[in-house]
Amino acid sequence: MTRVRVLAVALTATAALLAGCGYDATPLPKPKGDAGSSPAPAATPVECTNPTQSYDPSNDKAAAVKQLTNKGRLVVGVSGDTYKMGFTDPTDGQLKGFDIAFAQAIAKALDVTLDLRVISAAQRIDMLKNGEIDMVARNMTVNCDRWAQVGFSAVYYNATQKVLVGSDEAEKYTGPASLAGKRVCAPTATTSVANIKKIEPDVIPVEAANHTGCLIKFQNSEVDAITGDDTVLAGLAAQDPYTAVPQQEKLTDEPYGLAFNKDDVALVRFVNSVLDQMRADGRWTGIYDEWLKPTLKVAATPPAPVYGR
Template sequence: MAHRTPPEARPAARRTVRTGRTGNGRALLLAAAGLALAAVMLVCTVLDGGTGGRPPSFPDLPGSVEEAEQAASERIRPAAEPEVCPDGSDPADSYAPSPGGPDDGEAVRRIQERGALIVGVDQNSYLWGFRDPENRIVGFDIDLVRAIAEDLLGPDPDIVFKAVPTSERIPLIQDREVDMVVRTMSITCERWEKVAFSTAYFEAGQQLLVPRSSDITGLDRTLNGQRVCRADGSTAADLLERAGAEGLGASIVPAANHLDCLVLVQLGEADALMTDSALAAGHAAQDPAMHLVGEPLTIEPYGVAMHLEDTDLVRRVNRVLEEWTSGGTNSGWRRSYDRWLAEHLGRADPAPPQPRYGRG
């Protein structure tokens, strides 16, 4: 592949670059202090719940060690099934695609009158959104951004990329600092209360990434005494809290981005990273000393996130996704998959998720 050079580790911060008719604009500043910042962010939390070492997540542990371990293993291992919202709906349900043109609403007109699309992206996720050797932001998510921008603004669209940490994705949308976020963002019931999503364009699942020399085999008793890093505001953070990882004797190490977690593992400041399996595959491609262990613990659809009020923009994006994912092996989705992901994910017959429009 032409873009195998991994991006440099950078501290988590907002950065903006404009591309398109105005040229490349100013490039994002590279921060050599990234490793040091990631290390300073390390926080290890070990909880014993005041029960003499007995994990508070398991108040009724059986008497024997073997029974306790078995009960813990069964209790914290989530089933890899799609999430179902409290009302019985699928979080991947979105709004039906718009026909485009004069039927579009205020959000689409705002972008077109501005003449530029402002998008929150990642510049540190190898294969998805990262800096290539020519300092361009490229990857699977970026290909989708360009398809959306071309539909809204025509050929050679003006795109303003804002590189943001995981924890700031939703606030940026709510504050209208970006029109949308395209950043391997999982669609969840809880997030639908804060932002709106397109229908899904990819599916992944939470999984542990560890050094090949590690004895960790998954979200199980091999985590005893280990430090597990996860990004703030991520579904990995929610999963570890829900699963009660401390109940297995693990310490949780928070960081602003999953790349910061990778750096902490490489520095020996953490023992494992939990993140989406698709993102973890990019990390393993960057660092062959790392590998995925266990099975995916969840099934999580990725969607384009937008402001709750911008339903016309959601419908327009869904129209773009219908076109981008149609055509089988000749679709834009498949061409992008073959370029960036095929070598590292190795799915036998890759295809986008089926669109869902349960919100009307």
């Protein structure tokens, strides 16, 4: 099969728009703990028995705003090329998607300016720890290893890990065993890489900076399949008609949380209160129906929050 680079024009346009939109030029926030600011008390370490468990919600906006690195600004790390989750619309150069909508809602609730920073998956934790950003809204899976480094909101979406293959291979795919000896791509520093290798040890893992990089490798016949969250793979398949996400059992559960500096507990608590409101007033469903339902083609309900950390 000859794979056509159907994304070549769109990717080129997106790259050009990113270069011209000023995201890279966003002033770097001052690291947490700079002179003139009083450091917030560190979060008390809690044994991680349930990674989806977050802090009880609070409506204390003042305490949350006080933990922002820069006064009056919520700096959020997002994806710029994950179609339907966080991507740059080539028609107007604006960042849009499911994750972007949550970042917008939280900045509005805090009554502060929203600054979006396009980052890679590999940058998420270090940028939070260094105080360069206040929050990550970039399809980030909550797990105990990550809780040791950062803090998380309650789960705002339950994704699952699956596999994307060529459309002519979809009917032949019978599960992870079909990938033995094949080159499977996933972004660096994601749980997808370790998961697929654990599930099928004979997979040949290939890493890329992001899923768009994996798609380009696939189109160039450098890999045989791509693995990742169903939300991301559905977006890739929507962009390239020579790919498909076959009917399959999920490989893993991938609960998404909004991530924060580990010490910013007041900010996490306030965000949890905003997420509660969004579940109750229908905003969550509206965001899902706009961004994910058209590609995933299934109805969804908000995940029930788990508190008490």
